[in-house]
Amino acid sequence: xxxxxxxxxxxxxxxxxxxxxxxxxxxxxxxxxxxxxxxxxxxxxxxxxxxxxxxxxxxxxxxxxxxxxxxxxxxxxxxxxxxxxxxxxxxxxxxxxxxxxxxxxxxxxxxxxxxxxxxxxxxxxxxxxxxxxxxxxxxxxxxxxxxxxxxxxxxxxxxxxxxxxxxxxxxxxxxxxxxxxxxxxxxxxxxxxxxxxxxxxxxxxxxxxxxxxxxxxxxxxxxxxxxxxxxxxxxxxxxxxxxxxxxxxxxxxxxxxxxxxxxxxxxxxxxxxxxxxxxxxxxxxxxxxxxxxxxxxxxxxxxxxxxxxxxxxxxxxxxxxxxxxxxxxxxxxxxxxxxxxxxxxxxxxxxxxxxxxxxxxxxxxxxxxxxxxxxxxxxxxxxxxxxxxxxxxxxxxxxxxxxxxxxxxxxxxxxxxxxxxxxxxxxxxxxxxxxxxxxx
Amino acid sequence: xxxxxxxxxxxxxxxxxxxxxxxxxxxxxxxxxxxxxxxxxxxxxxxxxxxxxxxxxxxxxxxxxxxxxxxxxxxxxxxxxxxxxxxxxxxxxxxxxxxxxxxxxxxxxxxxxxxxxxxxxxxxxxxxxxxxxxxxxxxxxxxxxxxxxxxxxxxxx
Numbered sequence: 001x002x003x004x005x006x007x008x009x010x011x012x013x014x015x016x017x018x019x020x021x022x023x024x025x026x027x028x029x030x031x032x033x034x035x036x037x038x039x040x041x042x043x044x045x046x047x048x049x050x051x052x053x054x055x056x057x058x059x060x061x062x063x064x065x066x067x068x069x070x071x072x073x074x075x076x077x078x079x080x081x082x083x084x085x086x087x088x089x090x091x092x093x094x095x096x097x098x099x100x101x102x103x104x105x106x107x108x109x110x111x112x113x114x115x116x117x118x119x120x121x122x123x124x125x126x127x128x129x130x131x132x133x134x135x136x137x138x139x140x141x142x143x144x145x146x147x148x149x150x151x152x153x154x155x156x157x158x159x160x161x162x163x164x165x166x167x168x169x170x171x172x173x174x175x176x177x178x179x180x181x182x183x184x185x186x187x188x189x190x191x192x193x194x195x196x197x198x199x200x201x202x203x204x205x206x207x208x209x210x211x212x213x214x215x216x217x218x219x220x221x222x223x224x225x226x227x228x229x230x231x232x233x234x235x236x237x238x239x240x241x242x243x244x245x246x247x248x249x250x251x252x253x254x255x256x257x258x259x260x261x262x263x264x265x266x267x268x269x270x271x272x273x274x275x276x277x278x279x280x281x282x283x284x285x286x287x288x289x290x291x292x293x294x295x296x297x298x299x300x301x302x303x304x305x306x307x308x309x310x311x312x313x314x315x316x317x318x319x320x321x322x323x324x325x326x327x328x329x330x331x332x333x334x335x336x337x338x339x340x341x342x343x344x345x346x347x348x349x350x351x352x353x354x355x356x357x358x359x360x361x362x363x364x365x366x367x368x369x370x371x372x373x374x375x376x377x378x379x380x381x382x383x384x385x386x387x388x389x390x391x392x393x394x395x396x397x398x399x400x401x402x403x404x405x406x407x408x409x410x411x412x413x414x415x416x417x418x419x420x421x422x423x424x425x426x427x428x429x430x431x432x433x434x435x436x437x438x439x440x
Numbered sequence: 441x442x443x444x445x446x447x448x449x450x451x452x453x454x455x456x457x458x459x460x461x462x463x464x465x466x467x468x469x470x471x472x473x474x475x476x477x478x479x480x481x482x483x484x485x486x487x488x489x490x491x492x493x494x495x496x497x498x499x500x501x502x503x504x505x506x507x508x509x510x511x512x513x514x515x516x517x518x519x520x521x522x523x524x525x526x527x528x529x530x531x532x533x534x535x536x537x538x539x540x541x542x543x544x545x546x547x548x549x550x551x552x553x554x555x556x557x558x559x560x561x562x563x564x565x566x567x568x569x570x571x572x573x574x575x576x577x578x579x580x581x582x583x584x585x586x587x588x589x590x591x592x593x594x595x596x597x
Contacts, residue, residue: 081564081566082564084564122575123566125580165468165509182495185506241568243531249571285564318526332524332525336525
């Protein structure tokens, strides 16, 4: 299988090697066409965002206003802080010039003169690697004003690296923009959407690192070629990051629609000690967990995973064997979301804390059966009631893990109903969604 | 104690400012530079950063406290960050964290008496495929075992 994002070419991270292997020919080809043509090709290719929402990349670009007297901006989201997700760092390290070329083409398509690559602060090394690649590309005239001469075009754009400082929430696109502007990284209320009102109130597009790295091959080889790779509704390859209880954890670039079991057992080498799998989170920690007996036949693409009761997210596959303490896992995850909640919306700020407290109570052996319902109730009251998707990200793992592993959780709590807790559940249910509506 | 950036650092800050249409977005980079020069973000640092970037001190403080990577007190020369999030936890992240705590005899965000070490339990660092991991200042150490951690800490000066 041909790899698109991380090709097996030695030293492709070096500019000369990248150029020798056809680098920057896609940009040259793109600049000879109209911006609308490029957007059209990306739309037809079926490329969907790799940052979590799997939204059509071409469609997102088409939201950018054609006529505006304001400058337009492109942001590349390399905040990559989702637990279980570690794919973008591979691109910064092993194929940064394809990302740069993708940025040039994207800027041309949406009419942006400036692009920022937002990289999480902990990635000191990868910030340096990306900056080095960018410096080389500038020196060689592939980026900046020198582009005009290099490509024989009127168009040029500048690319800058912006380093974050340790906040999961900044991976949320509107939070990322606030962070980049030098504010606290609070998410913004949408609408207005970034294409109307983004960085400094100007039209802005925000795309994931992996998404944009797919652009040059689409332009070179054509949208038809790309649209035929993997699942037709979510074509292309996806960088699957496999972690947890597998023999060979790591990032695997595979066609969309590859079987989850294939990835775990063939590519990642199966589970150590041939143990059974208790639980898999297929798309990074925020996505609904699947039971070990739900994995058979599940394909890894947005539509198939939706049908299987989860979501593709960032393609970070976390595998847990039969000896895993799921209460501990969920308590740890809830601690994470509590820690990372920006504190702007009450349901998330308070709710994530409650989830953590209840789970720690169960973990300590002091939980009652009513705690399980309380977890679902609290999760339901967070979900849909917050400005950004961190609410869902915190609620989903809890709601789905508790409902899908109900027996497991019930075995960990006292059968006696804690009246104090039960009363709380009762009074809160008045406003919460009925439990019957919670999908199993 | 008044804080002033060195002339070299002023140059670096100006290069950061040049990336953006206004000065304010350079605050994150400027705070990193300040932390590098001063060791931590003091109130004097905040006032100076605010003056340079034409922000209020409160705005700068808001940024400092929002993120986890700006420290408002001096940390150890070797700031050890251990990830205990799920992917690391499944592969022994807590064992590493407990080992580091025990070996250095300090708790989360504490500094050893000689100022050589400080430790922090951190959220996912993006090393899930090479878990468990820890970082010393800016450098990642991955695929850890207890022996490797022991050796690493002994080698740090």
